[in-house]
Amino acid sequence: MTTISTATRTLDQGDGRGLQAVLLDMDGTLVDTEDFWWQAEASLFAELGYALDENDRVHLVGGPMSRVIDYLIGATGVDLAPADLTVLINQRFVDLLAGGVPLMPGAERLLNTLAAHGIPAALVSASHRHVIDIVLDSLGSRHFAFSVAGDEVPRTKPHPDPYLEAVRRLGAEPSRxxxxxxxxTGVRSAEAAGCPVIAVPSVAAIEPAPGRLVLSSLEQVDLELLRSLVASRV
Structure with a gap:
C-alpha cells in the first residue's frame, strides 16, 4: 500500500456511532474507465478472432484481473497463458489512459465535500498499483489518505481483504x-468486510438490500446521506 497524501485528517471517535471514513472504488465509481477496460478487452480479442458481446461485458465488470482472465479464457478458449493475456490487456488499457481519465458525474464534488469536512477518504481498487498511480494523475492523489491496490492484498475483491485493510489502516470500525x-464484485467485498454500501451501478445491475443503498449517480451522495447510513447500523 502506498500513502498518497500528507494531509492530516482527524478520525472521528465521537460517541462511537458517527461516520469515520468513506472508502471509494475507482474504476466505474470515481472515474469513467469501465469503457476503457471493455475497449481493451474487446479490441484485443477481436484481433485474436473472437467477438465479445454485452453479455460478456457484464461478466467482466469489476475485476479482479484474475477473474476476468479466467472468464475470457473459459468463454473463448483462446490459446494464451493467463500471465501473457494479463500483460496484453493491461498494456492496452494503459495506452487508452494516455489521453486522460474522465471523472464520473459528482465525483469531484463528493471528494471536495469530504475534504472540507475533514472526513478521511481512501481509494480501494482491484486494479494494480501501476494502474492506480496513472489514474491518480487525473483523479488527484490529494483527495485520499492512501490507496489500496488489488496486487497489495492477499485476496482482492470479492473477498473482504481490501476493505478490511483500509479500515485497519484508518484505525476505524467497518460499520462506521x-x-x-x-x-x-466490489459490493460483495465491502459487505463481507461489514461496511454499509452505496452502490452506483455502472454496467451490471445491483439490487437494493439491507445495509445497501442503490443510487443512479454520485450526484445524489451527500454528507447527510453518508452519515445516515452509519446511524442506521447502530
Missing part, C-alpha cells in the same frame, strides 16, 4: 466506514 462501489 461507508463504501461507494459500482460493481457486484
Amino acid at each position: 466506514c461507508v463504501v461507494v462501489e459500482d460493481a457486484p
Whole structure:
C-alpha cells in the first residue's frame, strides 16, 4: 500500500456511532474507465478472432484481473497463458489512459465535500498499483489518505481483504466506514468486510438490500446521506 497524501485528517471517535471514513472504488465509481477496460478487452480479442458481446461485458465488470482472465479464457478458449493475456490487456488499457481519465458525474464534488469536512477518504481498487498511480494523475492523489491496490492484498475483491485493510489502516470500525462501489464484485467485498454500501451501478445491475443503498449517480451522495447510513447500523 502506498500513502498518497500528507494531509492530516482527524478520525472521528465521537460517541462511537458517527461516520469515520468513506472508502471509494475507482474504476466505474470515481472515474469513467469501465469503457476503457471493455475497449481493451474487446479490441484485443477481436484481433485474436473472437467477438465479445454485452453479455460478456457484464461478466467482466469489476475485476479482479484474475477473474476476468479466467472468464475470457473459459468463454473463448483462446490459446494464451493467463500471465501473457494479463500483460496484453493491461498494456492496452494503459495506452487508452494516455489521453486522460474522465471523472464520473459528482465525483469531484463528493471528494471536495469530504475534504472540507475533514472526513478521511481512501481509494480501494482491484486494479494494480501501476494502474492506480496513472489514474491518480487525473483523479488527484490529494483527495485520499492512501490507496489500496488489488496486487497489495492477499485476496482482492470479492473477498473482504481490501476493505478490511483500509479500515485497519484508518484505525476505524467497518460499520462506521461507508463504501461507494459500482460493481457486484466490489459490493460483495465491502459487505463481507461489514461496511454499509452505496452502490452506483455502472454496467451490471445491483439490487437494493439491507445495509445497501442503490443510487443512479454520485450526484445524489451527500454528507447527510453518508452519515445516515452509519446511524442506521447502530
